[in-house]
Amino acid sequence: MNKRILSKIKASILGISALTAMFSCTPKAPQFHIEGHINGAKDTTLYLEAMTINGLELVDSVRLTEGGAFSFAYADTTSCPELYRLRIGGQVINLSIDSTETVGIEAKWPNMAFDYTVKGSGNCDTIRILSLRLANLEKRILAMSENRNFTFEERDANIENMLKEYKDSVKIDFIQNRYDRTSSYYALFQMIGQLSVFDLQNDASDVQWGNAVANAWLTKYPGALRTQNLCNIALRGRKNTRHRTVELNIDNEKVKETGIIDMGFPDINGHEQRLSDLKGKVVLLDFTAYSAEKSQERIMLMRELYNKYHGRGFEIYQVSLDPDEHYWKTVCKGLPWVCVFNQEGIASDMITLYQVQQLNTYFLIDRDNNLVNRAENIPDLEKAIEALL
Numbered sequence: 001m002n003k004r005i006l007s008k009i010k011a012s013i014l015g016i017s018a019l020t021a022m023f024s025c026t027p028k029a030p031q032f033h034i035e036g037h038i039n040g041a042k043d044t045t046l047y048l049e050a051m052t053i054n055g056l057e058l059v060d061s062v063r064l065t066e067g068g069a070f071s072f073a074y075a076d077t078t079s080c081p082e083l084y085r086l087r088i089g090g091q092v093i094n095l096s097i098d099s100t101e102t103v104g105i106e107a108k109w110p111n112m113a114f115d116y117t118v119k120g121s122g123n124c125d126t127i128r129i130l131s132l133r134l135a136n137l138e139k140r141i142l143a144m145s146e147n148r149n150f151t152f153e154e155r156d157a158n159i160e161n162m163l164k165e166y167k168d169s170v171k172i173d174f175i176q177n178r179y180d181r182t183s184s185y186y187a188l189f190q191m192i193g194q195l196s197v198f199d200l201q202n203d204a205s206d207v208q209w210g211n212a213v214a215n216a217w218l219t220k221y222p223g224a225l226r227t228q229n230l231c232n233i234a235l236r237g238r239k240n241t242r243h244r245t246v247e248l249n250i251d252n253e254k255v256k257e258t259g260i261i262d263m264g265f266p267d268i269n270g271h272e273q274r275l276s277d278l279k280g281k282v283v284l285l286d287f288t289a290y291s292a293e294k295s296q297e298r299i300m301l302m303r304e305l306y307n308k309y310h311g312r313g314f315e316i317y318q319v320s321l322d323p324d325e326h327y328w329k330t331v332c333k334g335l336p337w338v339c340v341f342n343q344e345g346i347a348s349d350m351i352t353l354y355q356v357q358q359l360n361t362y363f364l365i366d367r368d369n370n371l372v373n374r375a376e377n378i379p380d381l382e383k384a385i386e387a388l389l
Helices: 002-027 124-145 152-175 182-188 204-220 225-241 295-312 325-332 347-355 380-386
Strands: 031-038 045-052 055-063 069-072 082-088 090-098 102-108 116-119 265-268 273-275 282-288 314-320 336-342 361-365 371-374
Touching: 031 082, 031 090, 045 069, 045 102, 055 069, 082 182, 090 102, 090 124, 090 182, 116 124, 124 152, 152 182, 152 204, 182 204, 204 225, 204 347, 265 336, 273 295, 282 295, 282 380, 295 314, 295 380, 314 325, 325 336, 361 380, 371 380
Parallel strands: 031 102, 282 314, 314 336
Antiparallel strands: 031 069, 045 055, 045 082, 082 090, 102 116, 265 273, 282 361, 361 371
């Protein structure tokens, strides 16, 4: 073999070696891991499926052996946590997975959808609890639909109340102040059969909560497809419900004595102002309608309070429930405190949750964001403010 051919072979070998070294040093995309056991599921196939906004996509599968051990690893390149599910037949475990986390699942067949535990993910455990609550709701609805002690109308009314109670509890217990979590996103899209629990298109209350989650995701995951999808849904919902009037239904539950129910609405410039952002100040939370009788006299009283106490850490968070947004902007344009507009009016969840019995009314909040008292129980507002300052 002549020297020229030998040198070419050496060069070729060196080139291949360099190329191999280059690829071997290329970092792998971050992977998440899902592992655990499905006890009692020997000889069944466990599927890992991605729950994309376009439908289900198969990611991987494994045939379970004695003990039901499984382990999946997958590189997710999306810019936000994603939803997946483990499935055997019709039994599913829904999961929220970030790009690099490891989630442990211990389940028992044949009831793995409800008999399982989670390690390594608070979001996944919250989804587990949500799934259990939804399953209980389904059982109650089914039992009511088959109960012949009620008329059709009574059954429909009872089922509607069950749904409302469920949604109210999910909003407060799972979504409020956790708007950017994947479990909150998941909660908004829960289904009973082929029907959505939350109506993000036509129910003014549901639209408001969907909008809060959309805003939080837009801040945290601005480029994600899920964010874009949710923002589009929220936009359609706002358009559909903008001019709707819904009868206010007030029950007798009291507003929580401690803590606040947070809210965020746009100011005159379209910037969201959150009540919780005023922590550290004594806040007068005021629900008002500028078109209401004696509104101007009330604004003058507010000005006096604001001028007297603002320098000592007093603030007013005034929520307008006026039906005419243009009128609200005209009136509040020169006001120095925080003025926001709630386009849902008296259909807003905040009216129900704060148990607003009449307009106008107010609440006092201390520097630690604790709801201290409401108008009916404050004989002297100035003294009450002084005491908190």
